[in-house]
Amino acid sequence: MGIIILTSIAFIISVILVVLDILLNKRRTKAEKILTYLPGYNCGACGYGSCSGMAGALTLDKNVYSKCRFLKGEMLEQLKEYLN
Numbered sequence: 001m002g003i004i005i006l007t008s009i010a011f012i013i014s015v016i017l018v019v020l021d022i023l024l025n026k027r028r029t030k031a032e033k034i035l036t037y038l039p040g041y042n043c044g045a046c047g048y049g050s051c052s053g054m055a056g057a058l059t060l061d062k063n064v065y066s067k068c069r070f071l072k073g074e075m076l077e078q079l080k081e082y083l084n
């Protein structure tokens with residue numbers, strides 16, 4: 001009986017870890033794509049430390065792009081189009 005309980009717990013934990021891994025990789029992939037739309041100065045002026053930090057923040061809140069003062073013109077339009 002004990003082995004069945006342990007196996008069941010191990011199976012449930014495995015499923016949870018697989019789901020978490022899928023969700024985190026999906027977010028990471030999206031952040032990598034968003035990064036291609038950012039200026040790439042890594043100045044930290046947005047408050048996220050780098051363009052990678054900003055890209056990660058944009059996966060959670062698509063309105064934070066306004067914190068980057070260098071996002072303008074066509075670059076800004078392309079980012080907005082991707083986010084929407």
Ligand code: SF4
Nearest residue numbers: 043044046050051068
């Ligand atoms: S302010 Fe813009 S260019 Fe500077 S790190 Fe943030 S996203 Fe990159």
